[in-house]
Amino acid sequence: MCGIVGVIGKSAKEIVLNGLTNLEYRGYDSAGIYLNDLQGHQYLTKTVGRINNLKAKMLPDEEGLVGIGHTRWATHGKPTVNNAHPQFDQIKRFYMVHNGVIENYQELKEKYLKGVELQSNTDTEILVQLVSQIVQKKQVDPFTALKAALAEVRGSYAIILIDNLKPDHLFIAKNKSPLMLGLGKGFNLVASDSLSVLDQTKEFIDLQDGEVGDITKNHIHIEKLTGEKVTPKSYQLKIDPSQVSKGPYDFYMLKEICEQPNVLRRLTQLYLDENGNPQVDQQITSVLAQADHLYIFAAGTSYHAGLVGKLLFEHFAQIPTEVDFASEAGYHFPMLSQKPVFIFLSQSGETADSRVVLQEAIKRKIPSLTLTNVPNSTLAREASYAMALEAGPEIAVASTKAYTAQLAVEAVLAKAVGMKLQHKEAHDFDLRHELAIAAEGIEQIISAKAKIEQVANTYLLPSRNAFYIGRGIDYPLALEAALKLKEVSYIQTEGFAAAELKHGTISLIEQKTPVIALVNDPVTADLLRGNIQEVLARGANVIAIASEQLAHENDDVILPTVNYYLTPLISVVVAQLLAYYASKNKGLDVDKPRNLAKSVTVE
Numbered sequence: 067m068c069g070i071v072g073v074i075g076k077s078a079k080e081i082v083l084n085g086l087t088n089l090e091y092r093g094y095d096s097a098g099i100y101l102n103d104l105q106g107h108q109y110l111t112k113t114v115g116r117i118n119n120l121k122a123k124m125l126p127d128e129e130g131l132v133g134i135g136h137t138r139w140a141t142h143g144k145p146t147v148n149n150a151h152p153q154f155d156q157i158k159r160f161y162m163v164h165n166g167v168i169e170n171y172q173e174l175k176e177k178y179l180k181g182v183e184l185q186s187n188t189d190t191e192i193l194v195q196l197v198s199q200i201v202q203k204k205q206v207d208p209f210t211a212l213k214a215a216l217a218e219v220r221g222s223y224a225i226i227l228i229d230n231l232k233p234d235h236l237f238i239a240k241n242k243s244p245l246m247l248g249l250g251k252g253f254n255l256v257a258s259d260s261l262s263v264l265d266q267t268k269e270f271i272d273l274q275d276g277e278v279g280d281i282t283k284n285h286i287h288i289e290k291l292t293g294e295k296v297t298p299k300s301y302q303l304k305i306d307p308s309q310v311s312k313g314p315y316d317f318y319m320l321k322e323i324c325e326q327p328n329v330l331r332r333l334t335q336l337y338l339d340e341n342g343n344p345q346v347d348q349q350i351t352s353v354l355a356q357a358d359h360l361y362i363f364a365a366g367t368s369y370h371a372g373l374v375g376k377l378l379f380e381h382f383a384q385i386p387t388e389v390d391f392a393s394e395a396g397y398h399f400p401m402l403s404q405k406p407v408f409i410f411l412s413q414s415g416e417t418a419d420s421r422v423v424l425q426e427a428i429k430r431k432i433p434s435l436t437l438t439n440v441p442n443s444t445l446a447r448e449a450s451y452a453m454a455l456e457a458g459p460e461i462a463v464a465s466t467k468a469y470t471a472q473l474a475v476e477a478v479l480a481k482a483v484g485m486k487l488q489h490k491e492a493h494d495f496d497l498r499h500e501l502a503i504a505a506e507g508i509e510q511i512i513s514a515k516a517k518i519e520q521v522a523n524t525y526l527l528p529s530r531n532a533f534y535i536g537r538g539i540d541y542p543l544a545l546e547a548a549l550k551l552k553e554v555s556y557i558q559t560e561g562f563a564a565a566e567l568k569h570g571t572i573s574l575i576e577q578k579t580p581v582i583a584l585v586n587d588p589v590t591a592d593l594l595r596g597n598i599q600e601v602l603a604r605g606a607n608v609i610a611i612a613s614e615q616l617a618h619e620n621d622d623v624i625l626p627t628v629n630y631y632l633t634p635l636i637s638v639v640v641a642q643l644l645a646y647y648a649s650k651n652k653g654l655d656v657d658k659p660r661n662l663a664k665s666v667t668v669e
């Protein structure tokens with residue numbers, strides 16, 4: 067959460083503002099920028115709301131050869147101008163942007179900052195004031211002071227600090243929140259995410275936890291907080307700029323929905339050979355095949371992908387699988403089997419809740435595998451093994467193509483492990499062929515999107531609430547579909563195991579309440595039709611989404627036939643499009659729903 071960017075050695079204003087715009091997915095309730103022209107002029111601008119507000123507030127002649135900026139997702143203190151970053155100290159010498167949470171900020175405040183008049187409610191101000199106190203009291207340089215202050219800190223941080231008496235340096239630090247350096251000729255950059263400064267450089271260094279740095283335009287010095295010098299390795303980021311542009315689409319969310327057929331095709335190429343045999347690292351397959359129980363940990367949409375994964379692993383690999391919210395498991399660890407293997411699902415690979423579980427797994431020496439869309443992310447680096455989702459950068463806050471990629475990679479793994487264990491179901495599962503059919507199915511759905519828009523306009527737009535119901539594999543899908551609709555359209559939506567409605571929640575059904583019924587499970591299709599009748603009898607507007615062989619004449623969306631275990635790949639696209647159009651046609655910012663951020667790096 068929160069995005070930070072810094073530049074030294076080049077006209078900073080535009081680079082920082084562009085970088086912040088690209089980082090807005092990390093939080094967008096307030097923003098700020100500090101510029102210093104190295105000739106005695108400095109400019110600090112902060113606003114509530116989006117980067118556009120910040121741009122509008124800045125004067126044309128405000129420029130700097132060094133600059134730092136921040137886009138915020140509030141943790142400590144409301145989104146106000148005072149709470150926006152950069153935060154500064156009492157004497158306005160130090161300016162700091164920070165992503166993360168200083169957990170012991172109250173303690174630090176009481177211990178070191180008695181008598182200091184604070185301007186904000188943020189934990190970041192405590193840290194910058196502390197650095198300032200150390201510099202003044204101990205007469206040390208700012209880099210030494212930053213390290214001394216961080217030695218007192220518990221929590222997560224990615225930090226850039228500027229001292230206006232030494233403005234040709236950026237002081238940086240990282241622990242648990244992402245931070246990278248972008249290397250230029252005669253300039254250097256610091257950012258939460260390399261994609262935000264991709265127009266400036268393709269050469270990057272990923273900072274590691276516990277590292278601090280002193281950066282000038284021509285020099286990079288990195289060391290560990292313990293004092294040990296670090297020789298960082300840079301790498302070239304190979305990315306096609308079209309992957310991060312919106313192209314002809316109004317919103318990234320629609321672009322990413324439409325990219326899903328190609329994501330499935332890419333994963334097929336990567337993980338299945340021409341005969342359909344899984345191409346998965348043998349070590350990963352062996353470790354999973356030896357497990358007596360799999361434990362999947364994730365949050366939000368990735369958790370929902372885990373629920374589908376449970377069905378895949380139990381059916382094709384026949385290994386009992388448990389799925390837990392990482393946020394709960396971190397502090398209330400599940401009871402484990404004799405030979406557990408942990409699987410982490412995470413688009414960003416940075417989700418703090420999942421990281422807590424992974425740290426515990428490392429301590430207990432439990433083998434772990436991360437499936438992530440960001441191969442060099444924290445969860446990928448720290449797990450025993452990692453597999454790439456290859457969905458390409460997902461920029462809309464609401465996750466779409468990473469979800470389908472997670473399902474596809476889980477299917478590959480379930481097949482690979484099931485084949486290793488010689489289960490017939492896995493051998494007979496022609497995944498290469500099935501994924502090709504699913505990709506075509508998604509294309510058909512996308513080409514019928516006008517019909518889905520009409521359904522959204524007719525039934526969802528006028529409503530304040532809605533339900534998704536499903537049985538079997540449609541239940542986890544109902545949860546994901548409901549999350550998608552509520553997060554982007556603000557229509558309060560719940561996903562239900564269809565039969566559960568009558569055990570209480572059916573009391574919420576009123577005249578015209580939209581109930582979206584998913585009908586893909588042949589075993590329970592008749593029962594589900596009964597559940598539809600129950601809500602119809604109470605006045606609901608039912609929208610039926612059914613696979614071809616289970617469809618009734620008046621169903622609203624008929625889904626192309628795919629293997630039962632891959633039906634979520636198709637149905638979810640209808641749900642994504644319903645959510646997209648409900649949000650867009652309400653005039654909302656589809657890509658950046660209120661109160662949210664994409665990469666959730668706080669617990």
Ligand code: F6R
Binds near residue numbers: 367417
């Ligand atoms: C919803 C959404 C979130 C994420 C969740 C986990 O559309 O995107 O629910 O799925 O925050 O994030 P990752 O997958 O990055 O761990």
